[in-house]
Amino acid sequence: MPTTEDFAEFVREALPGLLRYGHLLTGNPHDAADLVQTALENVGARWAAVVRKTGDPVAYTRRAMANSHVSRWRRVRRESLVAELPDVPAVDDRDRFEDEPLWDALRALPPRQRAVIVLRYYEELSEAEIAGVLGISRGTVKSQASKAMATLRSRLASPVSEGER
């Protein structure tokens, strides 16, 4: 029987990877933390069932995050994802990605298109698997990927200047 301590251990081990994944999905660390926190709290509230029925809580959590991220019914943010912790440096990923115009282009995609791209290129899922994760048809996956790639190509060919942002 999975215990609370098992869940705590799961969180400690999976948190860094889930946050990186969330960062990719959302384009910024704060939304990533929001997404991960919500997903893990949901998983924790049903921990025994998640372990028993999925057998892979990390995969389940990642898929729940992808689905949640593109959710059209999920438009509300938590009041505060941040804490007054002077000993922790403020998060600002702008300088960390200064040399990646593709990162900016990826971040600017609509949520569902970005999720399709991340699932395809980061998770390396097939079209059918992406369709299953996001609850959309394979045709929609294909069209969303096609639109996303066209946008990325266009933005990389003519990057937006700082003044236009």
Place this chain on the structure above:
Amino acid sequence: VNVDDELRRMLDDLGDRLDVPVRFDATEVILAGAKRLRRRRIAAATASGVVAVVLLAGIGILLARPGPESAPPAVTWNAPPPTTSSSPSASLLPPRSRVHPSTNEPPEGTATGGVLGPGIDGGPAGGDKPPPPSPERPPVTGVQLGPDGFGSVRLGMSYEELVATGALSESEPPPPSGCATYEFTDPVGSGQVQITSVGGVQAIRPATGTHTVDGVSSGWTLAQVRVLYPEVTPEFVAAQNPVPVEVRGNPGVVYMITFADEVVSEISLRYADQFCA
């Protein structure tokens, strides 16, 4: 530019740059949130059970004492706005003030009431403006949605249970690991449900006319809705549409009320903290 190659290179190369620094007690914050959520779910399940018992008792009374005086009570127009004891989780991250704008971020000064919005945490989202004078009460239309379902479709029902009701065709494949959307047809109406393999039905979105337990239905104006839910201000709707409103008598479940030009255009029902779209 070969975007395929560039994407693969970038994603391979990002490595530590995607790391998100979190507070040292992030695990404890999540554990506390999960515990709170579990308690809310248990409370919601208990409340649903109580509602069922009360309804059964009510039916018994109706059968025993037929007559005009035994008619079910009308929808309470001036029902008190919903409240809740839930509170948002603590945060995982360091200060937010220096973060660049997010592409998904709502306008400044909005969504200050946490994940559940107005009517959920009782917060003052949308400012201190008093609601306008009570407009005329519109008619209650459609089939009631909530407090825990629509017709035979109930929140939390597993895929198998839903198939057993006949609302969902057996030819539909069961949900994968994640969320799946299905079309359902029930004697009272049709629509869509979203199901996870772990939590069962997470959301119900009727395609046919519905009304909330308080009588709110499609066609109501924002001013009319505000008589029941004063926190649902025009400013809040502008920032967050659909608006989550707690279901009276079923904590942990919300209506998602969609407005089009300040008129209710759609109402759905879902767990407040579910994964699905």
